[in-house]
Amino acid sequence: EAQVTQNPRYLITVTGKKLTVTCSQNMNHEYMSWYRQDPGLGLRQIYYSMNVEVTDKGDVPEGYKVSRKEKRNFPLILESPSPNQTSLYFCASSPSGFDLSYFGPGTRLTVL
């Protein structure tokens, strides 16, 4: 089954404790992207990757890091999480950067 998986689905953590949210797709897609969704602000792009080893900032990259060492994986790293990073995070992929064919189920992160 074609899908984008994210782990964990839910996470409660404390300020400053490094964490990684994994994202993996099984469709051999070139393009992957991370979004955060907040009430009243809609979806905002954090980072995206056009291909392996190629990443670029979206609209709200501050406080986040990503890496793309393999085509299928695109982890989101929060080196020192803060409460303003409490949000619902989505990973997405597509064959190109033209649209977003598949979204993951989301990761709800709470930073205390």
Place this chain on the structure above:
Amino acid sequence: GNSVTQMEGPVTLSEEAFLTINCTYTATGYPSLFWYVQYPGEGLQLLLKATKADDKGSNKGFEATYRKETTSFHLEKGSVQVSDSAVYFCAPSPAGGTSYGKLTFGQGTILTVHP
């Protein structure tokens, strides 16, 4: 870069009512246009798309027509069902050049359909 203005919600309708969710955009060049749907507790799904002016995208009874002259892509459905309750997002395709890959979404419109 691109920007999107979506009809503010929430929108509450009775089953079988007619639905319109307005979307206007500003974009570089002539983008493709997309509507995404997010059902409760799930990620977004691509609902429909249109790739050029006057094209009509359709899926699951929903339709939207690409109006270049008014830069609009309004979503419509003739008879909504309770199962259509979701959040709907409008998005133009990324611009070229250094903006390629940056997909901008509208704020989303919450639709609730009552029996």
